[in-house]
Amino acid sequence: MKILIVSDTHKSHKNLETVLEREGHIDMLIHLGDAEGKEDYINALVNCPFHVISGNNDFFSDLPREEEFFIGGSHVFITHGHYYYVGMSEERLKAEARGRGADIVMYGHTHRPALTVEDDLVTLNPGSVVYPRQEGRKGSYIVMRMDDKGNADFEIKFV
Template sequence: MRILIVSDTHGYHKNLDRALESAGEVDMFIHLGDVEGGEEYINAVVGCEKHVVRGNNDFFSDLPKEEEFYIGEKKVFITHGHAYCVSLDPQQIKEEGKARNADIVMFGHTHRPYLEQDGSITVLNPGSLSYPRQEGRKGSYMIMETKDQGEAEFHQLFL
């Protein structure tokens, strides 16, 4: 299974289109918040299963604040992350993921890619497609690939 993971598009779709084209066929799409009115656009251009959460800039959105679901055998917890102080440190969101028995925690908000795999839990942030803040300032996203044995591989990609 191939999953495209994005965040912080802030209503700008050009780089989202580029990421969708570059990723090719995917089985699932995950957006970790700050779509800023892009829900209809995402629904129109993404034809697979979607999971989209509300970010701190999605003021009037009906999107859920958080979501828990399974990808194969892996329990996934997704949220934008601002309520867990991720701009300071990802430790609080990691602890929340552990408390929820999540195998994978995904968040956005910082506009910086992040990936930590410590054996019991994976914590990740794909960065921002529209307003990247890491060195080089290239829009970023992730591809998650699951194997038949349930193992997951994560690939950080840049536009």
């Protein structure tokens, strides 16, 4: 199973369209907030399950603030991250994820990609495919692959 993970598109979709073309077939798209009302447009770009949550710039959105679901046997918790002060550190978010029994927690908000693999929790942030803030300032996203045995691997990629 191939899952594309993005965040913080902020109504700009050229790079997302490039990524979708580059990656080819995906089995799921996860958007971690700040789609700014364009979630229907993004959903129309893909022919697969689509998970999207609200971010701090999704004003008046009916999107959920957080979501939990399973990918294979992995319990996934997604949030934009601003309610957990991820700009300061990931510690509150990790504590919440562990309290929920999550195996994988995904967040956005910082516009900087991050990936931490610990024995009991994978924490990831795809950065922003459109407005990167990390050194080098290349748009980023994550491809998650899960095999038939439920083993997952993650790759940070750049536009």
